[in-house]
Amino acid sequence: MRKLFLIGLLISLLVAGSIFGAEQFPRSETLYIAGHQWGPPTSFNPYAGNPAWPMHQGMNLIYETLFLFNLLNGELEPGLAQSYEWVDDLTLKVTLYDGAYWQDGQPLTADDVVYTFELANEYPLGHTVVWEYLEKVWAEGDKTIYFKMKADNPNRLILLNQLWTVFILPKHIWTKVEEDAGYDVVELRRFENKNPVGSGPYKLHSFNSERIVLERYDNYWKNKIYGGLPKPKYIIHPVFKSNDEGNLAFEKGEIDLSQQFAPQIWKMWEDKKLPISTWYKKPPYHVPASTPSIWFNLHKHPLDVPEVRKAIAYSIDYAKVAELAMTKYSPTAKSSLILPFGAEKEFFNEDIVKQYGWEYNPKKAIELLESIGCKKGPDGIYRLPDGTRLGPFKIECPYGWTDWMVSLQIVAQGARRVGIDIQTYFPDTPVWADDRNTGNFDIIMNTPAGYPGPTQPWARFQDALYSKGNAPMGQVAFRNWGRYENPKADELIEKIPKVTDKEELKKLYAELDKIYMNDVPLIVLEYRPWLFHEFNETHWKGFPTAENPYAPPTVLTAAAVKILWHIEPVK
Template sequence: MFKNKKILSLVSMMIVLMLAAVGCGKGSENANGGNGTVKDTLIVAQGADAKTLDPHASNDNPSSRVIKQINETLVVQDENMELQPGLAESWEKIDDLTFEFKLKQGVKFHNGEELKASDVKFTLLRALESPNVGHIVGAINKNAIEIVDDYTIRIATTEPFAPLLAHLAHTGASILNEKAVTEAGDDYGQKPVGTGVFKFENWINGDEINLVRFEEYHGEKAKVEKIKFRNIAEATNRTINLETGEVDIVYDVLPTDMKRVEENDKLTLMRQSNLSTNYIGFNVQKKPFDDVRVRQAINHAIDMESIIEAVMQGVGSVAYGPLGPNVWGSNQNLKPYEYDVQKAKELMKEAGLENGFTTSIWTNDSKTRMDIAEIVQNQLKEINITTEVKVVEWGAYLDGTAAGEHDMFILGWGTVTGDPDYGLYALFHSSQFGDAGNRTFYANPKVDELLEKARVSVDQAEREALYLEAQEIIRDDAPWIFLNNSENVDGVRSNVKGFVQHPAGHHRLNSVYFE
């Protein structure tokens, strides 16, 4: 009898302890890692799903933000845009055309293969063939990539190219493993293999991408075990998910939601002027946008200050031209198009279109861009232009604008290298139509000449003068409605530490951890 009572007592104590343990576990889960086990998964929300995780198959921001965690480049531009060693531990300029890179030894790809110079050569040759990122490495002479040994490679350009190192820091120049790419074939964009701090785990298309810490990483390992990138298209829903703790970091907080984040003591709003300029592009190959007077008229018909105030609520500044003030060589002396409806009507009359025409504006499902499109739609009625706003899914949007299916479209471009070549050549040179960046299909022989000269000059002052002149012509030709120079506006949970914004908008997450 005594023994049975003792056993019952012990069993009762064990049940109590088990219930307590379960209670603690449940509490720590609900508290997002507060009083128990620290969370192991960082959840990041952005406004669109990646189009692909192949660095050579697209050059869009949602894709690049994920690619940045998986892949690495020979050199890196840090948060101050200073060049730092990446997969190359050192480099040396041999002559005006040639750099020699010493690769870090013992670097493993996520499939276990060791990084060799042959992978670098394979990557660059593959990138050169890409319509999406070929312009980034296009200065490289494909016949002058020399493997000295397994850990030494020489890369030469066809002509002097001052921004080569900055271009090699671009996600489009991420170093790939030849074996992994060959084995995956056309599916590589869904099965990426890199050398980065995180490796690919799985992708639920349209919903989420999951990455896991790479335990054999050659440098300091990531501080969290996993990252989940969630696609939440509606920006206010992203903010709500941040408030409830469903996500830990939100990219691209709406101007209308900034106050909500700032006033919540569990959240932090982070703002940083970046390297991006937003614009409305014309398809200048289509009538009536092939007439510069029509493009100029529309620029004069848009009250840009009111758009910045109503939609952006003070985020960023009015763009005078294609490059923002954070990019060296940007022409900040350009005179912006004045809001002048009478001038716009005169130009439309000169073009024989005083009675207007019907057109469309494409946008993806960004609330900010949709709001801008609606304001532009209303303002263009003043000069008898009837505009339909078409909201297109992100992947289809990129494909359609690359194919020239649009009339007008809203987009942004980040000069992520910090060099004006990247912000001008891809967008305005006649060789870069479509995927490469020139979705306006704009061509001007003088602009081509200036951009080509600036690419091969090693004289910084000469390059700047050429870029300043090119921007004047582009401003006058008006292939764009110049909207605003942008900011990174991100929301972070207060228990998330170590997040640092990058001016290019491709934030590295290896240093992020939970308090």
């Protein structure tokens, strides 16, 4: 019997090793998370093209930001900084906490903040965009930073967004990194930063192709504010090859906190009686925060015909997308770039949507096509008056992104029923990303400004409609992938950040949304959470929920870092 027990134990350890790696960590001290890292980690440089977790936006574990965005109320909570205030229409004052320091013991001061922002003025980096609107940044003493915007081009929204998205770097370390890189941005980005020195509660312990391991930094400067140490000594992020692989580990209790798409997750607690939950116990289970959409290549005929695009919009069964593709995680999408709930709800105009928008109506799609002289061919597909067949159009998203793949299958089915030939195409993620950025597509799925923050819904409109400074077809673009152009839309997008009156803002957003509905450069398919919030309480308990909303459902990101001080190991 003892021999059989030892054999079983050995087998279980081998299986565990395949998930957790060769080195074992005490389970009661180790939090396993999933959904942030896809593919082997290669660089922990936040300026790399594809930095590894936890160098992702708002993930305050190694490096930290000035403030922490809270998805639940739209507020910026204290991070490295304890407060901010507008001292006049153009100048923002930020005050740091007393006593912040780097993990090497050096003090963190206002000079580090100024240095970090000035880096983006010296090199083209992720936050370089802020310098389109900033005139200067300067420090007064060790704790105070001033940001002054350009009088002729201010943008409060972009500046506020930088406060929670830009990691503050240690000047005393990164000046040497700059020097070693020869002050060349390409070399700066190539720096792999395998021993990052941040100001956060965790340090990089180890990494390989299968996992990333963080270890608690017990001397973290903010422990006294949070009332003690973070509960997990280690945080481990396994690298899974697919959602299915990660979801199986989650169901087995090998993952504690996940932001992967897990279809029909309610069956895990209703049918299988597992200690698993989400933010809500009922649909939509998660907090919607983004708008995955299909984008048209507006420079390809006949997709350059607005009526064709709008006919496709009428052909899509949005309720079916919410039910099947999003497995009830999304309310039925409306024809607006503004979310009809949460902090954006005050700008959503139902009357504009009813007058200029669309809904699932195949009959209306056919009427629209025939109104511009389309005739159906013997194969059931419509032709324009010039003889151009409506398809085949390739509609694409990455292979393995199962929720998006099902969404596009529903789109293709609906289009075919009204006489438009759309065929799905699921390449590997790098191919999809290159197709999207260079405009090498017919129709492609992506999310406009897929993160929440103080900039929404303005950022979504800018991502979708703003044409100035965008790269032409064939070159790499990072927004407006269909290369939409409309001077009036550009004008409104430039005007909104300068306006503070809520009533005027409502009118401007209504006008911008009307342009979107008339021209249909993209179509919102569904409302997706920014991050899925799923937890298994086999080993850890005390995660936030709608009934206990002490932190937002953003899986350790931004204000959700507070989770680490609240959860407890299961005895």
